[in-house]
Amino acid sequence: MSTLLDFSAGVATGAGGNTLSGGQIVDAVTSGTPILTKLNPGASCNLAFASYGNIGYRILPDQDCALSVSGGNVGELQTMRVFTQQPYGGNCEITWPDNVIWPEGAAFVDSRIGAICCVEIMWDGASRYYGRLIFG
Structure with a gap:
């Protein structure tokens, strides 16, 4: 039993x-890691780290969009995956936040119709965000 x-x-x-x-x-x-969809987020979109653990975002823009990143628990290493997909008309420019450190340079987001980009942003548990391209 x-x-x-x-x-x-x-x-x-x-x-x-x-x-x-x-x-x-x-x-x-x-x-698994929860994922939140931001459909047509407008000209700006804040991506907040989860209150605990990791999080993912699916961004489906309909215009140029400046992303911002906030949150992160002190003492906890957290990751955020950001998946963007261009709309039927394409041509939406994605601007990454200035507070993210990109050791290999900021990820390029292709603006062609249907193009996909996925990045990972890590909170170091103290005071900084780091980003890297996963694919795209």
């Missing part, structure tokens, strides 16, 4: 002071 533990009524407090219910702990451990 197998016994399962039921954490749904319990809570845990982490070293950073964040409290999660048992259900949230199970979801955080068993789920």
Whole structure:
């Protein structure tokens, strides 16, 4: 006979002071990186790091868009994946935030119809963001 533990009524407090219910702990451990879609975000779009763990964004622009990055938990190494896809008409210029350090230069975003670009932005847990091209 197998016994399962039921954490749904319990809570845990982490070293950073964040409290999660048992259900949230199970979801955080068993789920993949959540992805949020920003459809036609306008001329500017803020991408915030998750309150804990990693996050992903799918950007589907309909015009030139300047991205900004914010957040990140002190003492926690976090990553953000940003996936952009050009619309049917293409020609949407994506501008990366100035507060991201790109050791190999800022990622180029192709503006041709349907072009895809994926980057990873890392929060170092202290005060800086670093970016790198994954594909595109």
